[in-house]
Amino acid sequence: MNTASIGPVHPGPNTVTAHRPATLARISDGFWALRRRVNAEASIPEGPQRLEEAGNLANLRAAADPDGSAAPVFSGDFQFQDSDVYKWLEAACWQLADEPTPALAADVEQIVALVSAAQREDGYLQTYYQLGEREPWTELGWGHELYCAGHLMQAAAAHYRATGGRRLLDVALRLADHIESVFGPGKRVDAVCGHPEVETALVELYRTTGEQRYLDLARYFLDRRGHGTLTSGADRGHDRDPGPEYWQDHLPIREAGEMVGHSVRQLYLLAGAADLAAESDDDELRQALVRLWQDMVSNKTYLTGGVGSRHDWESFGDAHELPADRAYAETCAAIASVQFSWRMALLTGEARYSDLIERTLFNGFLSGVGMDGRTWLYVNPLHLRATPHERPGDQTAHRTPWFRCACCPPNAMRLLASLPHYFASVSGTGLHLHQYATGKYGGDGFTVHVATEYPWRGTVTVTVDDAPAEQRTLSLRLPAWCVRHTLTVNGTLADGSAQDGWLRVTGMFQRGDSIRLDLGLMPRLTRPNPRVDAVRGCVAIERGPLVYCLEQSDQPGGLNPDDVVLDPAAPLAVQERPDLLGGVTTVIASGRRLPSDEPGQWPYTPHEAEPRPLPETVHLAAVPYYAWANRGLGAMRVWIPAAEVG
């Protein structure tokens, strides 16, 4: 297994993919290094305290000692509280793999011991049912038992890969064996979990142990799904039935053509399906995955890479239903999208999957993480009005230290902690750089280091550290957003034509060889497909991989971004602002101010009526979307009406 990276996806000897994760992938400086530093120094270290405050650790202690002095009362509002602990453990383990520290290692081992102690003799583990009145495996729809088991398995794989320790892995294996004793052919065949997750986790458990039966169980769960087995039933007195699409039980994946239902459920399921396709070289499944990914990209993805258009049931909407204001675009869905796309990138070797990963990481994912690493967004809208009426709870645009449903924060931590894993891959022909960050990448004896100030500046310099004495190809992803670039090899302009999104440099590389990619970073205006109703007549500002937005606090006189139109014909200017939001480049556009409306005025007018003149020109300052909502709550827009539409 020494050809695989230390990361979440760890192909085994039978895995059939075009690419494998690079075995060397370390980010040492620049944009992502800064975000990962905050993750390492603020987010992850504070995790145990948050889990203590929210009662997650108390649940484990109570389950470990049900006859003890403390009353075995479950804390928290959801059946899946344990999964927050597992996701934090996974994050902490990837962090330990990157940069071991005794304090974090001690925290991890303490919580691992707690998890181990909470496990029942027969291997079952979920504190909600251990501490509650209901029996395990009786509420498959809402129970989240297999979901939690999946997160435990992923944490166990991370713990084992990062530390070599087997303690958490043994817990996961006992639980997996217990699950296998309950479900499968000849056993319970009537149900699957209401929240996919165990499928991808079981494949990873198979890859970790080589035990075929975990792969078989993953395939069993995948194939069982899509037959309308799940019902809301009387689980927890849920009085609304979300329907079979919600929990991905409406159609077998092989027959599905559209991304529907709960977006995280849909994407976790597809990540698991991609793992299974890789393990079984299953072309029918692979084709279904490509079809679904394409549906997502063309019809159901926000400019930020966010997905999930509806607050209702946290779901995908109809094709082209992409409201900016009521975008749900859950942080977890962005993470799940990265996980699915990465598996597709490995499976196919195609660059387009990493185009979407880049967009999602820099925008719809990172917006969920406060600049301080201590506050979070659950939903990531592309438009917030000045006086939002939001229902109380997690689904607001207020950055919040922790959520009642705290799925997103530890999920973001584990993605940031394992981020380099998603940046490079190897194949028979050489090394592929999917994302650009200063650091070291390589595998199969071909290693490079990268220096760049991306995404603020467009130069990426790749220097070869080691290369085998054979012809190799270094492939650099040419971002789909890029309209002008140059490629030089050892100072000489090279052929810069990309094939399928890859710039390929082939040759006998030697230490010190230098490949330089210059990506044009002129700010640009983007318009939507005419079928995207919600943002028709608008433009968005982008620069490189970054989507920009107008925040009220940056506008002259606190001008409300809802009170302006943008003049697309006027030039855009950029300004480096090291003082702002941890150091950003802003984009300045030209616009005009809308007049106020009369109170009581009917807002629909004859088409023939002359539009009101808009004489007042204003300068509009846009900041990167990922950094929004870090300076209090004010109006924000990604999509800005174009002056000619008004």
Place this chain on the structure above:
Amino acid sequence: MNTASIGPVHPGPNTVTAHRPATLARISDGFWALRRRVNAEASIPEGPQRLEEAGNLANLRAAADPDGSAAPVFSGDFQFQDSDVYKWLEAACWQLADEPTPALAADVEQIVALVSAAQREDGYLQTYYQLGEREPWTELGWGHELYCAGHLMQAAAAHYRATGGRRLLDVALRLADHIESVFGPGKRVDAVCGHPEVETALVELYRTTGEQRYLDLARYFLDRRGHGTLTSGADRGHDRDPGPEYWQDHLPIREAGEMVGHSVRQLYLLAGAADLAAESDDDELRQALVRLWQDMVSNKTYLTGGVGSRHDWESFGDAHELPADRAYAETCAAIASVQFSWRMALLTGEARYSDLIERTLFNGFLSGVGMDGRTWLYVNPLHLRATPHERPGDQTAHRTPWFRCACCPPNAMRLLASLPHYFASVSGTGLHLHQYATGKYGGDGFTVHVATEYPWRGTVTVTVDDAPAEQRTLSLRLPAWCVRHTLTVNGTLADGSAQDGWLRVTGMFQRGDSIRLDLGLMPRLTRPNPRVDAVRGCVAIERGPLVYCLEQSDQPGGLNPDDVVLDPAAPLAVQERPDLLGGVTTVIASGRRLPSDEPGQWPYTPHEAEPRPLPETVHLAAVPYYAWANRGLGAMRVWIPAAEVG
């Protein structure tokens, strides 16, 4: 009380309003007569059977005989099931007032007897609590006890006014007295009902009986509201807290400036507040009501008059948040809007309230009622895509015979049955015609008959039947949508200038005097205020008071309305189609077909890129929005992208 109409709002001797409902208001032919005929012959007669199937009547029988042979088990999913019965009773009574039939009278008396028998000795009446395990008045948030009481009171007033019988009124009075024994100064002062309704009903009970204490209790409930008293608590295990705006407990009305929260709750409350303002000549309250109504009209109303932008909590959205596709625009909210606006029309005498009533009746309300009178829509979106993914339940665009939450059907029945009540008013100066339908209208000795084929044709002929031997003013509302009209009096062109929306003809009227109003009905294109993000760059087709839509089934080759843009410069044509949808006038527009997208294509492109040419011209046939979804489920659009925006 002989100056008041037979209708829902029945001002008493102390009521201070600019207008009072006309005492004579009968619709005899034309558009609304047809819709009311269906209501009388299909909807209302089938009510008892629906209430039987849904268990509502069984609940009353079980409550009437809790120790009998049938087990006292509550049927239905909601605490407010009884209110469906009361709303049906109210509808049936208005229908009896209009056109008494023995069969309907017998149905009414049978159900009245059932309601009477179900009442507890102490006056309490709500079968959910009588048959359940929980105690009355313990779940004010979700319990709906005062809400149901309010609907009972309104039904009782209708029964009394229509039949002169006191049996249901006595039930309502016993319940009101019971409520008075529980709530009020010196008694329970800690809570209000989670769903406003009892306020307006208590005022009407006061008007019916002259008992001041019912008015006082209404004022007490109104003043208690807005202090954050209500909490979700543990009522029925609701695991989501809707927040104080949801149940109108966030701010006292006098301090409120914005329509928020659950739209029906907000509007029922304001209807009650308008009644109280009329009974107490309360200028501060009146000003608040005007402010809120204006906020609704300018910022939160769909072109159809529908309100309620969010499926989430069935609520108003932010200002200008008016998505066409995810519009909730509940049928009940349209009804409640009419109720509120009518009270404001009476209070102020201003025509603009009836402008909104007209728009709402012809569009956002009537769309909720199937052409057959046997199927209903709960939600009334302005856009449905070809392959909608809707969660199961009531909130879909599928016409449905009855709902799990069946608030809308009997609510629509009672509005249609009492519709003439909203069409005319009297004041010291004469008669005001708010809406146009063939029939007779009048009061205070001044009566007219109206002949018109409105809304299909624009001529309204008013002929005087009786007039006092004094100067009077006949006021005709000049619809706000109308850009060209003429007014003739006894064949002579008269001054057609409107003041505040009223065309006033003043003089000594004599029997046979004829006033003719010709309203131009050229079809027109309407565009939205630039702040309405969801439909920017689109136009809508309107003609007279009717909003039009493109339904897929009317387009050439079943063309999906999402695949076209409309050419605003091309002329619109009209076509009378007696064969279609019970007889409609269609509007034909010119548009162009959008090309298909490539699978997997990223839907956001550089602004500078040339738009794709749209060579293919198509004719688009629009039908009135109220008639949509009567021919199966296909794509539908009210707002159509303008070709120049694309």
